[in-house]
Amino acid sequence: MQFNPRYSSLNAKLYHQQQPKVLLGAKAGHFNVNLANHLHWSEQDQHDWVEICSGQKTFAEFEPLAMVYAGHQFGQWAGQLGDGRGLLIAQILDKNHQTIDLHLKGAGLTPYSRMGDGRAVLRSVIREYLAGHALNSLGIPSSDAVGFTTSTQGVQREKLEPGAMMLRTSDCHIRLGHFEWINQYQPDLLPEFTKKCIEWYYPECLDAEQPILAFATQVIQRTAVMISHWQLVGFAHGVMNTDNLNITGSTLDFGPYGFLERFRPNWINNHSDHHGRYTYQQQPSIGHWNLWMWLNNLVPLCPINIDKEVWKEKLAQCLEHFEPTFLEHYQHGLKQKMGLPTFHKESFECAMAFLHVLKTEQLDYTQSFIRLQNKQYEALKDDCLDRRQFESFLTQYLQLREHHDVEASDKIMQSVNPHYILRNHMAQKAIELAEKNDFSEVERLFNLLTTPFTKQPDLETIADLGPLPDDQPEIMVSCSS
Structure with a gap:
């Protein structure tokens, strides 16, 4: 692997460095060979993938860290949040020379765990693993994963479930909520942090007359494009809090997501969303709202030669790009x-x-x-x-x-037009078998979703091609993970 550590160069107030806390009895779940090759994983890395994807092996080139951020959750200010069960364990270059984050989920308690236990269960790990792969295969920018592991250690949720870890990849883990935390708790860090975000992710904006406005416009446009792609394939994220959207417009944080089956734009796929805030039909307006909240945190970056009210107006004008970009x-x-x-x-x-x-x-x-x-x-x-x-x-x-x-x-x-999307009942069957140590259905779905635009009669089943019969209850998904 070619390491390119960047985040750890930021002020230490923005993260906490620690090693993963290994689960007992870690064992293989599924490994994404093609992605590992794209990330320049050596033969030795691929041989050791279970150890890497279960936190047993880390890298001398990067000390793992948990990020701190804040956010608005379900429209309400939630205060300090952060990586409560995940660690950034490396930043590396892929074959396109793009920096990719390696983020280990389920890695144990961090200072930002709040009331959580720092763990992930096999059920949620499989859903995220397959969803990221599905969206990437559909051509929609998204986090992905090199692999996941299960374990013999139980994790308590509504019931005792198998603990698991997943090594997620993303072009960026910096969320809108990072700016909210800095602006609220460490405002002196905002100028340098924003400068680094532009240098790392939008270097073309450095040549603009006002780099911050150019940066804001790019973030807004990329987010609008991402949501338009979601709408076209019928993807409902389910929990579009400001801490679950990043600054590069790539899908992040799969919780109670769902792909539409019967076309019900007001379908509530997250049973914790009592008012339907995050339904499929609401996603464009929620994206717009989140970005408005984010722009407020750029107000303190007003240049000294611009009146503050004029600066606010210029930031608001950046948001005017959202609707036409989405609609186009x-x-x-x-x-x-x-x-x-x-x-x-x-x-x-x-x-x-x-x-x-x-x-x-x-x-x-x-x-x-x-x-x-x-x-x-x-x-x-x-x-x-x-x-x-x-x-x-x-x-x-x-x-x-x-x-x-x-x-x-x-x-x-x-x-x-894809033939296949990840329906909730498809994922549920894979989960139920995996909890019995049978990962064959994970493997089948992974292969099926790799080429969703190609008909695969030898691999598909009847259940892949439509919703459950009306006499069977709909699979409901919660935020519990």
């Missing part, structure tokens, strides 16, 4: 999923009519686009109670397709 990427992506001409003014209206059909008829989001892609119009209509509504949509859809190169648009549809 979402509308373009939705037209591509539908195979509609991106230039035609009625294409988005037609796409929204299709979503209205999916919503009123409670059709499966992912497979409905596949059926449309495969021109299975009669099959779609047969699933509709209101056949006239579908026929009205189809008439407009086919007329718009006449204005387009159908063959070219069909190829685009095939490249953007």
Whole structure:
């Protein structure tokens, strides 16, 4: 591995250095060989992956550390938070010469654990491991993981569960909440911290007339693009607190997430979200709110030659980029999923009519686009109670397709409409088998989700292609991990 330690060069008030606390009886769960190769893991590193992914082996080039940050959780100021069960154990260069964080989850108590025990359970580790892999395979920037381990040591949640650790990778673990903590508790560190964030993640902004404004605009735009990608594949993060969004617009912190099955935009996939704050349909507005909270922490960075009220107005203008950026990427992506001409003014209206059909008829989001892609119009209509509504949509859809190169648009549809997403019941089956020391279903899903846009009849099962039957209860996911 090629080490590039950066975070430990910051003021020591921003972190606490400590070694992982090893779980008893660590053993292999799953290893992501391709990712390890991309990160320049040597043969010896790959041979020792269980020791590395369980905290038994760390690196002389980087002393593990827990970050401190703060955040707004469910819209309320939560005060000091931080890595309560995870440690940054290395920063290394990948094959693209990009710095990647290695973050060990479930590594034990830290000064920021609050009332937690510093551990992770196998259930939550498998869900995050598969979700990060799924989103990356869908082309959506996200954390990933080199591997995870289970153990013979139990961890108490609602019941005693197998303890586990996972070695997460991300281009960035600096969250919006880092700025909130610094501004609240160590404001003198804000200028240098912000400068380093720009140097490390947005060096092109250094040449701007106002680097901080350029930086803020880039963070806002990347976040908007990320959320547009979530919406297009039907991904609901479930807990979009300010401490769960980073500054590079890559998905971070999988808790009670879910991929939409039957198209219900107001579906509450986190049973702790009693008011539906973090539903799928709320994600763009919550992203905007979080960024507004974040921008408030850049107010103290007002240059001496600019009036403070003018500076506030300039920061607010940065946020004006969010909505048009989101809409541009979402509308373009939705037209591509539908195979509609991106230039035609009625294409988005037609796409929204299709979503209205999916919503009123409670059709499966992912497979409905596949059926449309495969021109299975009669099959779609047969699933509709209101056949006239579908026929009205189809008439407009086919007329718009006449204005387009159908063959070219069909190829685009095939490249953007996945056959497979990680449904909750798929993950649950893998978890239940893994808790019996059978990781075959984790391996099958990992392989299936590696190429989600390619039909894999020899690997798929019927359960991968649709929601559970109506007579089976929906899988609910909590924040417990």
